[in-house]
Amino acid sequence: MAPLDPHSFSDSTNPPTTDVSLSLYFDFPSATIHGVAFFILAFPYAGQLSFDTRSLTIHQVLSPINLSPLPFSLSSSPDPIKGTQLSIFLPDDDDTAFNSFFIVFSTSPSSTALQWLCPPQTFNKKHPFVYTQCQSIHARSIFPCQDTPAARIRYTALLNVPQELSAVMSARHVGRRPPVSGEGHSHLLPNGFNSLWSSETRVVEEFLMNQPIPPYLFAFAVGELGSREVGPRTRVYAEAVNSVLDAAAKEFAGTEEMIRQGEKLFGEYAWERFDLLVLPPSFPYGGMENPRMVFLTPTVIKGDASGAQVVAHELAHSWTGNLITNKNNEHFWLNEGFTTYAERRIVEAVQGEDRAILNTGIGWKGLKEEVEKFKDNLEFTKLKNNQQGVDPDTIYSEVPYEKGFQFLWRIERQIGRPAFDEFIKKYIATFQFQSIDTERFLKFLKAEVPGIEKDIDLVLWTEGTGIPPDAYEPVSDLYTKILSLANEFKLGRMPREDEVADWRGQEWELYLENLPRVLKASQVLALDESYRLSESKDYEVKVAFLQLAILSKCRNFYSEVEKTLKEVGRMKYLRPLYRALVQGAGKEEEKILAKRVFSEARECYHPIAQGVVESILAKHI
Numbered sequence: 001m002a003p004l005d006p007h008s009f010s011d012s013t014n015p016p017t018t019d020v021s022l023s024l025y026f027d028f029p030s031a032t033i034h035g036v037a038f039f040i041l042a043f044p045y046a047g048q049l050s051f052d053t054r055s056l057t058i059h060q061v062l063s064p065i066n067l068s069p070l071p072f073s074l075s076s077s078p079d080p081i082k083g084t085q086l087s088i089f090l091p092d093d094d095d096t097a098f099n100s101f102f103i104v105f106s107t108s109p110s111s112t113a114l115q116w117l118c119p120p121q122t123f124n125k126k127h128p129f130v131y132t133q134c135q136s137i138h139a140r141s142i143f144p145c146q147d148t149p150a151a152r153i154r155y156t157a158l159l160n161v162p163q164e165l166s167a168v169m170s171a172r173h174v175g176r177r178p179p180v181s182g183e184g185h186s187h188l189l190p191n192g193f194n195s196l197w198s199s200e201t202r203v204v205e206e207f208l209m210n211q212p213i214p215p216y217l218f219a220f221a222v223g224e225l226g227s228r229e230v231g232p233r234t235r236v237y238a239e240a241v242n243s244v245l246d247a248a249a250k251e252f253a254g255t256e257e258m259i260r261q262g263e264k265l266f267g268e269y270a271w272e273r274f275d276l277l278v279l280p281p282s283f284p285y286g287g288m289e290n291p292r293m294v295f296l297t298p299t300v301i302k303g304d305a306s307g308a309q310v311v312a313h314e315l316a317h318s319w320t321g322n323l324i325t326n327k328n329n330e331h332f333w334l335n336e337g338f339t340t341y342a343e344r345r346i347v348e349a350v351q352g353e354d355r356a357i358l359n360t361g362i363g364w365k366g367l368k369e370e371v372e373k374f375k376d377n378l379e380f381t382k383l384k385n386n387q388q389g390v391d392p393d394t395i396y397s398e399v400p401y402e403k404g405f406q407f408l409w410r411i412e413r414q415i416g417r418p419a420f421d422e423f424i425k426k427y428i429a430t431f432q433f434q435s436i437d438t439e440r441f442l443k444f445l446k447a448e449v450p451g452i453e454k455d456i457d458l459v460l461w462t463e464g465t466g467i468p469p470d471a472y473e474p475v476s477d478l479y480t481k482i483l484s485l486a487n488e489f490k491l492g493r494m495p496r497e498d499e500v501a502d503w504r505g506q507e508w509e510l511y512l513e514n515l516p517r518v519l520k521a522s523q524v525l526a527l528d529e530s531y532r533l534s535e536s537k538d539y540e541v542k543v544a545f546l547q548l549a550i551l552s553k554c555r556n557f558y559s560e561v562e563k564t565l566k567e568v569g570r571m572k573y574l575r576p577l578y579r580a581l582v583q584g585a586g587k588e589e590e591k592i593l594a595k596r597v598f599s600e601a602r603e604c605y606h607p608i609a610q611g612v613v614e615s616i617l618a619k620h621i
């Protein structure tokens with residue numbers, strides 16, 4: 001057994017799956033999906049095949065020839081990180097080994113990729129909603145698979161849903177039509193769902209993804225959805241509530257311009273459409289780069305077009321991440337570091353250099369703080385790191401983003417922007433639709449830029465801990481001004497109205513993050529008195545302020561903290577607020593608050609966010 005990936009049971013001697021066809025029956029009352037999957041392998045194979053599963057019931061594995069049952073077994077107890085190994089035994093019949101088979105399975109309500117929302121948890125309050133978040137290792141809780149980015153798959157899917165709902169996927173929408181009895185081998189579905197398949201109250205949404213993608217980019221959402229056109233290849237989807245759709249359409253009106261800039265910088269956009277889906281507030285990330293259908297938190301809709309940064313980031317993944325993917329999570333920086341670099345180039349092109357520098361400055365501060373947080377576990381300050389026995393959700397940090405960005409920016413400074421632009425274009429063209437590791441990247445870099453290792457310590461950058469000495473803090477008038485205002489606050493001077501009059505969210509975010517971590521309660525109150533930061537509609541600002549209030553034990557804002565923790569599920573906000581509440585000594589009141597709020601809000605969080613908050617509380621309470 002030769003493992004490919006520390007987070008997968010997949011075996012490198014097994015053929016990878018190349019294609020999967022899914023027929024999925026969505027049973028909202030039981031928060032369960034019943035499915036039939038047909039897998040095609042890269043080559044015929046006889047013997048044991050290892051797949052990943054989590055919280056799945058496997059009903060049957062069937063021969064592709066005559067649908068006779070094939071032997072399979074599940075590991076007796078699940079691995080806490082990887083889940084349950086499914087072993088399938090493919091026979092060697094008459095010397096013709098199979099290169100395909102069926103699996104009949106059901107998900108469970110605790111499937112970690114899925115959040116099932118009941119009507120009161122949605123915007124329109126009328127219909128249920130379900131959506132996926134598969135990165136990094138949750139696809140296995142929807143269907144059995146070789147859940148490693150090293151194995152790219154094409155897929156087709158028939159989603160059978162109640163007729164009042166509709167579906168979107170990270171795939172081309174082929175059509176919406178009445179279900180046909182037995183189609184897509186749905187006659188194999190368990191527990192009577194085979195006959196319910198073609199009931200009059202159901203509809204089938206059909207999708208095709210004919211470009212090979214890593215399993216973590218498998219995605220769907222089902223609910224009462226509406227949409228607005230915002231560009232020639234972009235529609236924005238959200239729950240069918242006019243106010244939400246209108247606000248989203250306005251916020252993302254500049255998307256086509258960003259795609260054009262991306263194409264200029266990185267080559268043709270490969271995925272045909274670039275649609276956006278705005279999810280309910282419990283979506284655990286800012287954005288997720290599902291191909292053809294980016295998923296977004298509604299918190300990016302701020303009414304001032306600043307959500308464009310998150311869209312620029314997810315768009316950038318269309319090249320860096322979705323075209324070239326990290327082979328496994330130990331090389332995650334290849335995805336996020338490149339994407340952060342590409343995001344800032346797009347932001348610079350559409351919003352100007354000042355904005356891009358501000359983002360770089362916010363990232364620089366974030367990197368320094370993350371490195372400090374990992375001071376007892378320096379492994380995760382390395383770009384390439386060892387994740388054997390490590391849950392990628394619990395070590396998620398800004399390091400791969402910002403240190404990865406710094407590394408690429410360092411190379412850009414060394415060889416100059418024109419040469420670096422050519423290098424990136426060639427890198428993307430060379431490795432598109434492949435999954436690669438750090439070594440492969442370095443080999444390409446050294447071949448393209450002979451002698452680079454003499455100028456830049458590539459080993460220190462990719463294998464060393466902390467921040468290399470030749471990393472770089474950005475400079476601009478605006479950036480420097482904000483930092484010096486933050487320094488003056490330490491001497492007791494609050495910024496004047498005229499100094500902050502044209503500040504937007506990012507200026508405030510940078511300012512707040514550069515204040516001392518702990519202030520006097522009276523200073524926190526004075527800041528809010530002048531600038532109403534606790535009421536900001538921009539969650540980046542509001543959360544940075546509330547974090548400061550908690551660390552300064554300024555209890556006047558605890559009801560706002562509670563409200564915030566109950567209205568959003570984005571982990572970027574949950575993590576710092578819960579951490580600030582429970583970290584450190586003499587925090588009994590805060591710990592009680594954190595526990596109570598979590599017990600009341602838990603059900604509203606996505607399972608991934610539930611797990612992350614649980615691990616923060618377990619560490620400190």
Ligand code: BES
Nearest residue numbers: 135136285286287288289309310313572
């Ligand atoms: N791919 C990530 C989100 C992700 C990473 C999900 C790891 C699961 C595991 C996405 O592209 C991302 O980085 N989102 C950021 C956006 C920000 C950097 C603009 C986020 O959610 O905050």
Ligand code: ZN
Nearest residue numbers: 313317336339
């Ligand atoms: Zn990203």
